[in-house]
Amino acid sequence: PPFESRLEERDAVGFETAVAYALKGLGEGGIPIGSALVHHQANGEAWVVGAGHNERVQRGSCVMHAEIVALEAAGRLPPHRYRNMTIYTTLSPCSMCCGAILLYKIPRVVIGENTTFKGDEELLRSRGVEVVVLDDIACKEAMSKYIEANREEWYEDIGK
Amino acid sequence: PPFESRLEERDAVGFETAVAYALKGLGEGGIPIGSALVHHQANGEAWVVGAGHNERVQRGSCVMHAEIVALEAAGRLPPHRYRNMTIYTTLSPCSMCCGAILLYKIPRVVIGENTTFKGDEELLRSRGVEVVVLDDIACKEAMSKYIEANREEWYEDIGK
Numbered sequence: 294p295p296f297e298s299r300l301e302e303r304d305a306v307g308f309e310t311a312v313a314y315a316l317k318g319l320g321e322g323g324i325p326i327g328s329a330l331v332h333h334q335a336n337g338e339a340w341v342v343g344a345g346h347n348e349r350v351q352r353g354s355c356v357m358h359a360e361i362v363a364l365e366a367a368g369r370l371p372p373h374r375y376r377n378m379t380i381y382t383t384l385s386p387c388s389m390c391c392g393a394i395l396l397y398k399i400p401r402v403v404i405g406e407n408t409t410f411k412g413d414e415e416l417l418r419s420r421g422v423e424v425v426v427l428d429d430i431a432c433k434e435a436m437s438k439y440i441e442a443n444r445e446e447w448y449e450d451i452g453k
Numbered sequence: 454p455p456f457e458s459r460l461e462e463r464d465a466v467g468f469e470t471a472v473a474y475a476l477k478g479l480g481e482g483g484i485p486i487g488s489a490l491v492h493h494q495a496n497g498e499a500w501v502v503g504a505g506h507n508e509r510v511q512r513g514s515c516v517m518h519a520e521i522v523a524l525e526a527a528g529r530l531p532p533h534r535y536r537n538m539t540i541y542t543t544l545s546p547c548s549m550c551c552g553a554i555l556l557y558k559i560p561r562v563v564i565g566e567n568t569t570f571k572g573d574e575e576l577l578r579s580r581g582v583e584v585v586v587l588d589d590i591a592c593k594e595a596m597s598k599y600i601e602a603n604r605e606e607w608y609e610d611i612g613k
């Protein structure tokens with residue numbers, strides 16, 4: 294199937310972690326967007342240094358988008374550490390999360406899907422960030438299911 | 454003095470609150486950047502709905518910039534509420550904080566100074582946000598004092 298061919302092996306751990314957090318969030322009644330921050334080491338190993346899901350519903354937060362939670366979970370890091378990282382997110386990142394990616398100069402973003410919502414991907418590309426969109430069906434289905442039942446929470450999350 | 458003439462009366466409460474938080478942060482050994490989110494009502498009253506300071510040092514956070522803390526302190530809000538708000542910050546907002554301003558379509562940003570650091574002000578302007586820079590001496594002095602003694606923490610905060 295087309296989507297599987299887009300997922301490179303080096304991205305499997307990060308993307309699957311992001312999806313797992315999205316589904317955990319959905320199970321909690323939250324907006325099903327997950328993210329993982331992964332450090333790719335010289336020997337090829339991929340380490341998940343931070344992960345999480347959107348916390349609008351669970352923690353009543355307007356800033357704890359999945360990508361922000363993943364960055365926060367990784368803690369304070371020397372800036373050069375981010376240069377060997379990829380951030381995975383199940384949904385195209387909003388302006389705030391794209392801005393966080395630019396702040397820390399994370400060079401690569403892997404996105405589950407951008408059909409439900411398309412964030413500032415072009416801004417990322419224009420500033421040299423590699424952006425990969427997987428067009429993943431499971432990510433889309435989780436969002437469709439959530440939005441159908443919780444349209445107001447979803448609009449609130451994207452400032453609409 | 455020139456800077457005082459730039460501060461409009463409607464901005465006094467918000468800007469003074471942002472400065473007070475910056476100085477509170479400095480007193481705690483933190484990066485002295487403060488922010489306040491203010492709702493301007495139809496009758497001319499200005500209500501501070503959220504405020505805070507950078508929490509990198511105090512909470513070990515890489516995402517809790519002053520503007521993000523101010524937004525979080527305001528809590529979950531219906532998106533239209535942000536349309537009558539101004540966000541005040543003692544220092545020019547970084548990419549992440551500019552992205553948060555764009556996410557919630559906050560129409561106006563008042564900045565203490567952009568000499569120490571200049572964030573994505575042009576991106577904000579290009580998307581229709583009104584950006585006012587006060588060139589405030591106290592804001593600059595607090596940052597100079599902090600950075601002189603804590604250069605590494607400061608570079609970490611801007612991903613440098």
Ligand SMILES: [Ca+2]
Pocket residue numbers: 429430431432
């Ligand atoms: Ca899938």
Ligand SMILES: [Ca+2]
Pocket residue numbers: 589590591592
């Ligand atoms: Ca002053």
Ligand SMILES: [Zn+2]
Pocket residue numbers: 358359360386387388389390391
């Ligand atoms: Zn976001």
Ligand SMILES: [Zn+2]
Pocket residue numbers: 518519520546547548549550551
């Ligand atoms: Zn910032």
